[in-house]
Amino acid sequence: MNNSPIVVVGSANLDFVVKTRHLPAPGETVTDGEFSQVFGGKGANSAVAAARAGARVAFVGGVGDDELGRQVHHNLTARGVDAGHLLTLPGVASGTALIMVDDAGENCIAVAPGANRQLTAQHIRDCQTTLADAAMIMLQMEVSPAANREALRIAAAYSRPTMLNYAPFRRDAVEIDDKITWLVVNELEAAELTNCSVSHPEEALSAAKKMVGLGPAWAIVTLGRAGVVAASRESELRIEAFPVQAIDTTAAGDTFCGALAAALQRREEMAQALRFACAAAALATTRMGAQPSIPDRAAIECLLNGSDRV
Numbered sequence: 001m002n003n004s005p006i007v008v009v010g011s012a013n014l015d016f017v018v019k020t021r022h023l024p025a026p027g028e029t030v031t032d033g034e035f036s037q038v039f040g041g042k043g044a045n046s047a048v049a050a051a052r053a054g055a056r057v058a059f060v061g062g063v064g065d066d067e068l069g070r071q072v073h074h075n076l077t078a079r080g081v082d083a084g085h086l087l088t089l090p091g092v093a094s095g096t097a098l099i100m101v102d103d104a105g106e107n108c109i110a111v112a113p114g115a116n117r118q119l120t121a122q123h124i125r126d127c128q129t130t131l132a133d134a135a136m137i138m139l140q141m142e143v144s145p146a147a148n149r150e151a152l153r154i155a156a157a158y159s160r161p162t163m164l165n166y167a168p169f170r171r172d173a174v175e176i177d178d179k180i181t182w183l184v185v186n187e188l189e190a191a192e193l194t195n196c197s198v199s200h201p202e203e204a205l206s207a208a209k210k211m212v213g214l215g216p217a218w219a220i221v222t223l224g225r226a227g228v229v230a231a232s233r234e235s236e237l238r239i240e241a242f243p244v245q246a247i248d249t250t251a252a253g254d255t256f257c258g259a260l261a262a263a264l265q266r267r268e269e270m271a272q273a274l275r276f277a278c279a280a281a282a283l284a285t286t287r288m289g290a291q292p293s294i295p296d297r298a299a300i301e302c303l304l305n306g307s308d309r310v
């Protein structure tokens with residue numbers, strides 16, 4: 001196994017969560033909810049997921065010079081993620097997300113990216129030594145496009161593998177090409193990127209093949225309860241989802257990516273790594289909140305091995 005860390009370039013948020021009976025319609029007030037404040041952000045969630053799945057992880061991101069930023073820094077460190085490149089950016093707020101989750105586990109999320117979006121290409125260049133030594137560089141779409149493009153440029157210059165989770169979708173923010181080793185999207189993002197309908201696994205596989213045609217070594221489409229499909233130039237895979245009682249899907253995709261990265265870093269075959277990631281994502285939906293829901297490697301392996309001790 002490569003002993004270099006997985007380096008996540010991404011967002012870190014404080015999530016303010018209200019669990020309600022149903023999601024409010026525009027103009028409606030839904031009362032009697034339960035409030036919680038948890039750590040989130042797609043980048044930080046993926047970093048914590050990779051660390052809990054057994055990988056060495058370093059994080060590159062930005063927070064504001066405020067109490068939330070200090071909490072984010074402390075939390076990442078406490079969860080075993082190297083936060084030495086979590087930059088404190090003056091004059092901006094730390095990232096926050098307002099999340100509502102209903103009784104069926106569906107959510108809606110509004111993000112105020114704050115410092116996450118202020119991360120510049122120069123900030124990324126300042127971390128070049130760390131990126132050049134990464135076992136893998138993981139990216140999502142909650143930092144500035146310039147920061148993501150610079151991380152991909154450095155990855156290509158030093159032949160580092162990359163995993164881009166194209167979430168949340170932003171048109172033309174990052175070019176899909178061969179600087180991306182593993183492109184991970186859900187069905188909505190796959191539809192946006194390919195201009196094709198992606199409503200069942202066969203269509204998702206066609207979309208994955210189309211995306212591989214743009215340059216990534218692998219395109220992976222997550223389909224929730226319908227599992228995952230993946231394509232490379234030589235192979236096609238379909239992995240079933242693990243049936244669980246979902247109560248909150250927040251961060252399931254981030255957990256999938258972090259666990260997949262950890263498994264790939266251990267040199268697991270793609271099919272085995274995808275199963276590991278599917279199990280991790282399934283477990284994440286059985287608990288409330290983003291980072292509090294992320295399972296560790298032992299729990300993931302229990303589910304994989306058919307044990308109910310999760």
Ligand code: RIB
Nearest residue numbers: 013040041042097251290
């Ligand atoms: O993917 C879930 C995450 O999206 C939440 O933790 C929230 O912070 C938003 O970034």
